[in-house]
Amino acid sequence: MTAILRLESRKRVRGSVVLIAVFAVLSALYFSMFPGIQEEMDVFEDAFPEYMFDMFGIEQLHTIEGFIAAEIYSFFWSLLLAIYFAYVGAGLIASDVQDRKMDLTLSNPVSRESVVLQKVAALWVPVVALNVGVPIIVYVGALVIGESFNPVALAMVHLLSIPYLLVCAGIGLVLSVVVDHVRRARATALTLVFVLWLVDSVSRVDPDYEWIGTLTPSRYYEETDILVHEEYAFLDAGLLLAVFLVLIVVATVVFTRRDI
Amino acid sequence: MCAQTETAEIDSDRDATTIRLDDLTKRYGNVTANDAVSFSVDAGEIFGYLGPNGAGKTTTIRLLLGLIKPTAGTADVLGADITDRRALTEVKADIGYLPDSLGFEERLTGQQVLDYFARMRGDERRAELLELFHPPLEKPVETYSHGNKRMLGIVQAFMHDPELVILDEPTSGLDPLKQDRLHAFLEDERDAGKTIFFSSHVLSEVQRVCDRVGIIRDGGLVALEDIDDLLERGGKDVRVHLAEPVDEKRFTTPAMIDVETVDRTVRFTYTGEANALLGHLVRFDVEDVEIADPQLDDIFKHYYGDSTPGETG
Known part of the structure; x- marks a missing residue:
């Protein structure tokens, strides 16, 4: 019984391709900038107040790792992609319930648990596509401008981001089974992830006040630590994965008990 | 209501009753969408579920499919208790469903939609059905007209050759030719032993195809009748325009009820046979005549009263 998984996977292709294209354009932009501004980065680092760097976890801007961590991973990957996953997660159930697709789906010999799990499993498409496509683009981009990236650190910054992105999707999923209107579910999910x-x-x-952040998922994914210091927090990633599983269980339990 | 003898073999017991509702109730706050509805649908019959829009027909269907949970009471579908999710999911392999509002994946073509459902429950009768009902399979569903969507819905509901098919307003959006084709198809299916649950707000089509009918109004079952009884009660709305004013007493026959005469026009509900009516009318100088299906609400008022619904029949 993988019909739903197949269909949902197919629906995720377009968004994934668009996002890879966006990251390709961003990478091209930053890689073309880097050689010209590398020298001035020390000045830049002095010119900005310290809290700016603390906020975004920026360090070592004059190295390619620090620069890419700051420009691509600390904002576009940790925030925009997180919001994308929350948005997709929030649409998984609510949109089908709202436009009555769920009525037809559930008239098949398929359990509600299976519907949720197959829809979540279809997230493999953006997860794999982005985490294979984007590091290749970044790695090749660095080579093109005569820099080189530690491939292990680059692989890790992607691998360890997967649990983080999945937690964001999980937040969306829980809202998707609780909120009936898909627009409200999506808006709430992306606002929550942004906040x-x-x-x-x-x-x-x-x-x-740093302890306040311990309740946020992004605290457990430190792109700069990975790229600049080559510190891989597997335990944090495992924690995020556990939270993701809890969110799936919560969503499934709620969905199996509610009227649609 | 429909007592089953304990001595009957389990198989034949299950065969005899395909759907059984037992005081099935669904409330939303103060609104009672289904109020202690009880009836049974036997295997191999076309059961009409008749009621005006908003009476609670779709609620009953969604309860039977486990999409919503009953507030009280219960029901069995193909032997599975609707509150037993696992059992109900299993028997859905033998159920076809045509919802009133069709939620297909709009970007897929008709072909892809059928492939999708085929993967979940089979499609051994797909080709045969597509000879009767032919939506433009190569086009995306988002470009479909109402009628084409309905045809695609009919194909997906029957293509896995289910024992029970639940149809919610199946003819809405279909042109008259396709409606006739569907009616004939349903009769063939019934003769082949399939059970059809046919929900509609159109009295005439229920009269035409159904063997028995349950009438629901304001969430309550007001009548459960054989179709022959309903035919007697149904009647037609007739409006006769005469060349000159006529004496109402001379014109009226016992089969006419609610007669209203305004100048040269007579309106009434005719409860007798068509031949008798036509034979009667030729004795007058008739300029024009209209014979139409009565409004369902009018029939309810005539036969089941205007107040508290109670079960008859």
Whole structure:
């Protein structure tokens, strides 16, 4: 019984291709900038107040790893892609319930648990496509401008981002089974993920308040630590994965009990 | 209502009753969408579920499919209790469903939609059905007209050769020719032993194809009748325009009820046979005549009263 998985996977292709294209354009932009501004980065680092760097976890801007961590991973990957996953997650159930597709789906010999799991499993498409496509683009991009990236660190910044992105999708999924209107589910999910990211970022500025960020998923995915310091927090990733599984269980339990 | 003898073999017991509702109730806050509805649908019959829009027909269907949970009461479908999710999911392999509003994946073509359902429950009768009902399979569903969507829905509901097919307003959007084709198809299916649950707000089509009918109004079952009884009660709305004013007493026959005469026009509900009516009318100088199906609400008022619904029949 993989009909739903096949259909849902197919629906994720277009978005994934578009996002890879967006990251290709962004990478081209930043890689073309880097040789020209590398020298001035020290000045740049002095010119901006410290909290800006704390907020975004920026370090070592004059190295290609630090630069790419700051420009591509700390914003576009950790925030925009997270929002995309939350958006997709929020649409998984609510959109089918709203336009009555779920009535037809559930008239088949398929359990509600299976519907949820197959829809979640279809997230393999953006997860794999982006985490294979984008590192290749970044790696090749660095070579083109005569720099080189540590391939292990690059692979890790992607691998360890997967649980983080899945948690964001899980937040969307829970809202998708709770909220009936797909637009409200999506808006709530992406606002929530954005606010969580913001809380994490802002709380880093003052060490006294840094603990507040421990409840946000982005605290457990540190792109700069991975790329610049080659520190791989597997335990944090495992924690995120566990949270993702809990969110799936919650969503499934709610969905099997509710009227549609 | 429909007592089954305990001595009957389990198989034949299950065969005899395809759907059984037992005080099935669904409330949304203060609104009672289904109020203690009880009836049975036997195997091999076309059961009409008749009621005006908003009476609670779709609610009953969605309860039977486990899409919503009953507030009280219960029901069995193909031997599975609707509150037993696992059992109900299993028997859905033998159920076909045509919802009133069809939610297909709009970007897929008709072909892809059928492939999708085929993967979940089979499609051994797809080719045969597509000879009767032919939506433009190569086009995306988002370009479909109402009628084409309905045809695609009919094909997916029957293509896995289910024992029970639940149809919610199946003819809406179909042109008269396709409606006739569907009616004939349903009769063939019934003769082949299939059970059809046919929900509609159109009295005439229920009279035409159904063997028995349950009438629902304001969430409550008001009548459960053989179709012959309903035919007697149904009647036609007739409006006769005469060349000159006529004496109402001379014109009226016992089969006419609710007669209203305004100048040269007489309106009434005719409960007798068509031949008798036509034979009667030729004795007058008739300029024009209209014979139409009565409004369902009018029939309810005539036969089941305007107040508290109670079960008859």
